[in-house]
Amino acid sequence: MMKKVFGFLRSMRFGMILLTLIAILCIAATALGNETIYRSWYFIALFAMLSINLMFCSVLRAFSLKKQKKALAQRAIQAEAVLPVKEASQWLETHHFRVEGDVAFRNTSGFLGPFLTHFAMLLLILSAACIFLLAQTQDLILFPKENTELPDGTVLYLESFQLEDETGETDYCSSLSALLPDGTETGGETTVNHPLKVGRYKIYQQDYGYAAVIGLKTEKNAEEELIWLEEPAFLSLDGESGVYYSQIFSNVKEENGEVMVSRSGDMINPAYEIQIVDGEGNRTSLVYPGTVIDVGGITFSFKDPGVYPGMRVKTQPEWTLWMLYLSFALMLLGLYLCFFMIPEAAHIKPDGLSIIGRKDISDRIDRYQDELEMGSSK
Amino acid sequence: MNVLFTISLMVYFAATLLCFAGTAFRKDGVKKAALLVLLIAVAAHIIYIVWRGIAAHRLPLANQFEFATMFALMVAIFTLVLYYRNRTRMEWLLVFGTPLAFLLQSYAALQPKEITELMPALKSAWFGLHIGSAALSYSAFALAAAVSLRYLIVEKKTDEKHLTQMDYLSYRLISFGFLMLSIVIFSGCIWAEQAWSTFWSWDPKETWALITWIVYAIYLHQRLRLKWRGRKMALLACVSFVLVIFTFVGVNTLMSGLHSYK
Numbered sequence: 043m044m045k046k047v048f049g050f051l052r053s054m055r056f057g058m059i060l061l062t063l064i065a066i067l068c069i070a071a072t073a074l075g076n077e078t079i080y081r082s083w084y085f086i087a088l089f090a091m092l093s094i095n096l097m098f099c100s101v102l103r104a105f106s107l108k109k110q111k112k113a114l115a116q117r118a119i120q121a122e123a124v125l126p127v128k129e130a131s132q133w134l135e136t137h138h139f140r141v142e143g144d145v146a147f148r149n150t151s152g153f154l155g156p157f158l159t160h161f162a163m164l165l166l167i168l169s170a171a172c173i174f175l176l177a178q179t180q181d182l183i184l185f186p187k188e189n190t191e192l193p194d195g196t197v198l199y200l201e202s203f204q205l206e207d208e209t210g211e212t213d214y215c216s217s218l219s220a221l222l223p224d225g226t227e228t229g230g231e232t233t234v235n236h237p238l239k240v241g242r243y244k245i246y247q248q249d250y251g252y253a254a255v256i257g258l259k260t261e262k263n264a265e266e267e268l269i270w271l272e273e274p275a276f277l278s279l280d281g282e283s284g285v286y287y288s289q290i291f292s293n294v295k296e297e298n299g300e301v302m303v304s305r306s307g308d309m310i311n312p313a314y315e316i317q318i319v320d321g322e323g324n325r326t327s328l329v330y331p332g333t334v335i336d337v338g339g340i341t342f343s344f345k346d347p348g349v350y351p352g353m354r355v356k357t358q359p360e361w362t363l364w365m366l367y368l369s370f371a372l373m374l375l376g377l378y379l380c381f382f383m384i385p386e387a388a389h390i391k392p393d394g395l396s397i398i399g400r401k402d403i404s405d406r407i408d409r410y411q412d413e414l415e416m417g418s419s420k
Numbered sequence: 421m422n423v424l425f426t427i428s429l430m431v432y433f434a435a436t437l438l439c440f441a442g443t444a445f446r447k448d449g450v451k452k453a454a455l456l457v458l459l460i461a462v463a464a465h466i467i468y469i470v471w472r473g474i475a476a477h478r479l480p481l482a483n484q485f486e487f488a489t490m491f492a493l494m495v496a497i498f499t500l501v502l503y504y505r506n507r508t509r510m511e512w513l514l515v516f517g518t519p520l521a522f523l524l525q526s527y528a529a530l531q532p533k534e535i536t537e538l539m540p541a542l543k544s545a546w547f548g549l550h551i552g553s554a555a556l557s558y559s560a561f562a563l564a565a566a567v568s569l570r571y572l573i574v575e576k577k578t579d580e581k582h583l584t585q586m587d588y589l590s591y592r593l594i595s596f597g598f599l600m601l602s603i604v605i606f607s608g609c610i611w612a613e614q615a616w617s618t619f620w621s622w623d624p625k626e627t628w629a630l631i632t633w634i635v636y637a638i639y640l641h642q643r644l645r646l647k648w649r650g651r652k653m654a655l656l657a658c659v660s661f662v663l664v665i666f667t668f669v670g671v672n673t674l675m676s677g678l679h680s681y682k
Contacts, residue, residue: 054645058638065634068627072675080622156644170620179617214540234540235615246617354617366619370606377602380644381595 052098060092089167096164103157110153111385114398115145118387123394130395134388145389148399152383158376165369169362177358184216185253185270185350192355195223196241203351205250214247216351232353242357249352252309254290257343270348278319283338286317286324290347294328312347421475422533424468425489429529431461432496432522439515451511455503458518462496465525469493476535481551482542484672485531491668492524494559502563502589510585516566524562527669546611553603558664560597561636564590565661568654575651587650590657591643598636605629616678624675628667635660 050056067088071079079085125133133139139146184190189199201217219229220240232238238245257266260279269277271287278284294313295302318325320337329335331346386399438454441447469490472480480486499517503510538547567590571583608626609619620626639656642648648656671677 054641058641061634061638065631068631071622072624072627072671077622173619211537212540235544235611237614237617244617246615248617356617363613367610370609374599374602374606377599381592381599 048098051094052102057092057095057099060088060095064088093164093167096160100157100161100164103160107153107157111147111150114385114387118145118389118396118398121389121396121398123391123396125395125397127394130390133395139388145387148386149383150385152379152385155376155379155383158372159380162369162373162376165365165372169366169369172362173358173366176362177356179354179356181248181352181354183251183272183350183352186348192243194242196243197221198240200351203250203349205349214250214351216247216353218245244356246354246356247351248354250349251352252290252347253350254287254314255345255348256287257345259341259343260339266343268345270350277340277342279339283320284340285337285342286319288315288317290314309347314344421468421471424464424471425533428461428465428468429525431457431464432518432525435461436519436522439518443515454514454518458496458500458514462493462500465493465496472535478538479548481547481555482538483536485528485533487551487555488524488528488531490555491558492521492528494555495524495562496521498559498563512570516570517563520562520566541615544611544614546607550604550607550611553600553607557597557600557604558668560593560600561661561664564593564597565658567593568657571654572651583650587653590654594636594639594657598640601629601633601636605633621678623677624671625667625677628671632660632663632667635663
């Protein structure tokens with residue numbers, strides 16, 4: 043019974059069933075737009091079973107490498123001669139065969155191909171599982187000249203953010219400085235495709251948005267303080283009169299006395315929608331950058347909207363990364379060996395040379411003989 | 421220079437007609453003319469793609485049009501390479517490869533052709549490897565499907581040796597395509613980690629590339645371990661190519677995701 047179960051778990055049939063089920067679930071998930079399937083227990087269970095299948099199959103393949111070579115030699119011994127004896131040694135030499143007794147071999151590294159490919163697949167699934175379990179990400183929004191503290195105590199400060207570089211090309215670049223928990227100061231730039239490494243974190247440039255920028259002055263504080271607002275907020279000294287900022291509009295146009303607005307696209311002709319709350323009641327109004335109003339003892343000075351970055355902060359053990367890269371490299375090597383280093387064996391018989399291996403050997407022999415004939419006719 | 425694109429499209433069409441005529445009337449002269457015309461189409465096509473790359477200051481692989489036209493060029497080049505390697509035995513390759521290149525070029529012609537600035541997410545060292553290997557992989561699968569289609573058409577009318585050659589050629593093309601598709605997926609994973617912070621996001625394009633990879637993995641296992649040959653393999657190669665087409669056209673048209681670069 044155990045033997046039967048083990049036989050099924052390591053069988054190719056089981057592997058193919060699992061792969062088919064994974065493919066079917068992927069089709070269903072994309073067709074239904076249901077991404078929860080990828081996190082469901084049954085989807086993860088399929089990968090767990092595939093790992094078991096790959097583990098048994100890789101181990102067994104590792105043990106059967108010598109057997110495969112022997113079997114190939116046996117097939118060459120039993121095969122019929124395809125080249126006359128006089129051409130045998132030249133063929134073996136031209137095609138870099140290595141003679142071992144009465145059988146010659148070529149591309150024996152190809153035997154390793156299936157083992158490497160399956161082992162790499164197993165390693166890949168394990169690395170993906172480790173990354174899934176151990177990587178932690180956090181999305182954050184930071185306004186220029188503001189800082190935030192990360193879970194390990196690292197303080198991140200956004201010096202500036204720009205959408206375009208000095209040549210006018212879009213580059214979404216955040217300049218950051220950081221103070222690590224051990225007191226080390228570090229920093230640099232993060233752009234799309236070039237995350238910044240800060241201590242144990244990697245900081246990715248993910249997104250950007252526009253925020254209202256309003257200057258505030260009071261009698262007590264004559265120096266203007268700039269605030270950035272990404273969400274609606276009521277700005278007031280006494281909690282009763284002040285300005286309620288609700289949203290930002292772009293592409294504001296006035297046509298036939300009517301104001302047309304948009305909330306999408308670039309920030310061209312922006313305007314802020316606000317409510318002035320004072321003794322006269324609430325009045326909704328559209329104000330443009332440059333407008334200055336006094337309400338409830340505060341001077342509100344509306345500036346051009348400011349652009350800010352959306353960043354992703356990630357921690358992930360470095361070894362998971364290298365494990366994944368190793369699995370990629372091993373799989374590509376394995377596939378190359380499988381497809382392009384097909385083992386061949388040749389047996390020198392009294393009546394000629396038999397060759398076993400690639401399926402196009404007869405074509406290659408035809409070509410080889412054509413070349414020989416052309417060579418001798420020259 | 422867009423006129424070169426139109427010229428190459430028209431010359432592919434002419435080569436297709438000559439291929440069909442040469443085969444239908446069994447005229448060697450017409451077949452030779454078809455080959456010559458195909459070479460002219462490929463030359464015009466290469467000049468156009470090089471010009472586009474120079475004009476755009478980047479590899480011309482950044483949108484559906486550029487990928488489709490590169491796909492067509494790869495199919496045409498693969499056809500010519502295989503034809504010259506097996507000239508005496510695989511003359512028919514031209515009759516299948518040339519119309520395929522023409523169809524792909526026609527699909528490209530329907531796409532917007534403006535040269536656009538590369539968006540920041542695409543400005544990466546992985547860009548060429550990821551998309552270039554996708555073009556190679558798709559063209560290998562396309563030709564494998566074309567060879568398999570011919571296998572199914574002539575199965576009952578041709579000798580065993582010829583069928584074995586077609587069956588083997590289709591397998592070799594699929595094994596090359598599979599290796600390239602693996603490079604596409606792995607380079608995409610590494611790139612995605614740099615750009616989006618995750619190796620895999622189950623984006624529709626990624627998911628369909630995985631589905632295609634799985635189906636071709638099943639093809640290879642059936643062939644290498646269960647020793648399936650001939651008709652079954654030819655059918656599977658054709659069906660699998662439908663998935664490639666869906667990943668290429670269907671996903672971009674019907675689904676939106678991180679790969680929707682418009």
